[in-house]
Amino acid sequence: xxxxxxxxxxxxxxxxxxxxxxxxxxxxxxxxxxxxxxxxxxxxxxxxxxxxxxxxxxxxxxxxxxxxxxxxxxxxxxxxxxxxxxxxxxxxxxxxxxxxxxxxxxxxxxxxxx
Amino acid sequence: xxxxxxxxxxxxxxxxxxxxxxxxxxxxxxxxxxxxxxxxxxxxxxxxxxxxxxxxxxxxxxxxxxxxxxxxxxxxxxxxxxxxxxxxxxxxxxxxxxxxxxxxxxxxxxxxx
Numbered sequence: 296x297x298x299x300x301x302x303x304x305x306x307x308x309x310x311x312x313x314x315x316x317x318x319x320x321x322x323x324x325x326x327x328x329x330x331x332x333x334x335x336x337x338x339x340x341x342x343x344x345x346x347x348x349x350x351x352x353x354x355x356x357x358x359x360x361x362x363x364x365x366x367x368x369x370x371x372x373x374x375x376x377x378x379x380x381x382x383x384x385x386x387x388x389x390x391x392x393x394x395x396x397x398x399x400x401x402x403x404x405x406x407x408x409x
Numbered sequence: 410x411x412x413x414x415x416x417x418x419x420x421x422x423x424x425x426x427x428x429x430x431x432x433x434x435x436x437x438x439x440x441x442x443x444x445x446x447x448x449x450x451x452x453x454x455x456x457x458x459x460x461x462x463x464x465x466x467x468x469x470x471x472x473x474x475x476x477x478x479x480x481x482x483x484x485x486x487x488x489x490x491x492x493x494x495x496x497x498x499x500x501x502x503x504x505x506x507x508x509x510x511x512x513x514x515x516x517x518x519x520x521x522x
Contacts, residue, residue: 296456328509338500340509351509386454394506395442395461400454 297321299401301387302369307407313375316404318387320370327370328388328398329362331355338386344370345393374406382408411436413501415513422491422520429476430486430516432501441505443484445473447497448515454500460484488518496520 300319308314320327329341342352344362359378364370370389374381384405388398412435422428434443443460458470460477468475476485488495501513 330510337514338510338512340511343509353509384452395459395504397444397456397459398510399456400446402452403454 297399299387299389299399301401301404303404304402305405307409308377310379310408311376313373314377314406316372316385317369318401320389321399324389324391326390326393327364329372330386330388331383332386333383377408379408382406411503411511413503413511413513415501415516417516419517419519424493424520424522425490427487427489428491428518430499432484432513434482434484434503436503436505438505441503444502444510445486446500446502448500449497491520493520493522
């Protein structure tokens with residue numbers, strides 16, 4: 296099926312530092328998403344992005360979080376500053392359209408905040 | 410708010426048999442979409458099958474099929490002729506026309522030879 300790539304696969308940083316997670320969505324997809332999964336818990340929606348704008352965000356999408364996709368390059372999730380509770384696996388997803396269309400997920404980035 | 414519940418934490422089956430997984434959901438919306446994904450041991454999340462709430466026919470893709478019981482807010486996944494490589498964690502998810510998926514906790518399926 297369609298492939299979404301994520302870089303890096305694992306990132307370890309100190310609390311308070313900035314981190315950027317990168318996602319390369321499926322080439323013709325227009326909608327992009329970030330999800331967060333803490334070990335043993337449900338995957339939870341953070342944000343979705345379309346046409347250069349945040350369309351929807353959850354309560355988990357704190358003020359320290361931001362997303363962008365400059366000039367069709369990587370879709371990024373930036374956390375500044377990081378906190379211990381940000382440690383999780385972050386999954387990027389993309390879909391051709393919004394609404395009912397299925398989302399395709401990347402392999403995830405495991406973020407460890409020390 | 411939407412909620413998805415998968416009560417089975419793990420299921421073990423013999424190869425070539427059928428496995429059924431449960432999922433119940435809660436939503437205030439009259440129109441919504443239901444999905445099943447699997448997460449492999451490597452962490453890859455793979456889209457399997459979907460059911461649109463307005464469709465009465467149960468969706469089928471390959472050896473995956475759904476048991477959609479709308480009055481019970483239930484969307485079960487059935488895998489026939491299981492193979493070793495079907496061993497994974499299976500997630501039920503739903504969405505309305507808003508963009509974010511709501512996931513269940515997942516059911517771990519182990520297929521033994």
